[in-house]
Amino acid sequence: MTQSMRLKRAEAVDLNKQAVAEISEALRRLLADVFCLYVKTKNFHWHMTGRHFRDYHLLLDEHADQIFAMTDDTAERVRKIGGYTLRSIGDIARHQRLKDNDDGGTLPREMLTELCDDDAHLTGFLRAAHELCARHNDVATTSLIEVWIDQTERRTWFLAEIAKEP
Secondary structure, three states: OOHHHHHHHHHHOOOOHHHHHHHHHHHHHHHHHHHHHHHHHHHHHHHOOOOOHHHHHHHHHHHHHHHHHHHHHHHHHHHHOOOOOOOOHHHHHHHOOOOOOOOOOOOHHHHHHHHHHHHHHHHHHHHHHHHHHHHOOOHHHHHHHHHHHHHHHHHHHHHHHHHOOO
């Protein structure tokens, strides 16, 4: 795709060049964090143990599906406004703010607490992206982000309630 084609795409959504660049960067970072959280959630889903195995296993599978559903909408929005999105696992690693967990000895309660904290951080990242998009009057992206904030807050709430059980 040529530079002029990219500019025409950006003009089609009525955002200036600076808005496209800033929003695209914010969404790339969000997308990297979402992929990180997805993989971590699936990791914990696959490695869950203990007496609540079935309930936690199913909960984390549900959460992972919801998190993964964000990826395509995020990437497509970036492309729709004329930006570029993530291209590789290395690109994800360069942009992610959430931390991976490679520890094979993480206990179930620690898993849930870590996911709860990550979802809370993701909510903060989503709010910051929402503010940026609102400043640039990107109503379509702010609308998407509002749904993701609600979903992420719900996951945080569920995980927090479970994690505080004795």
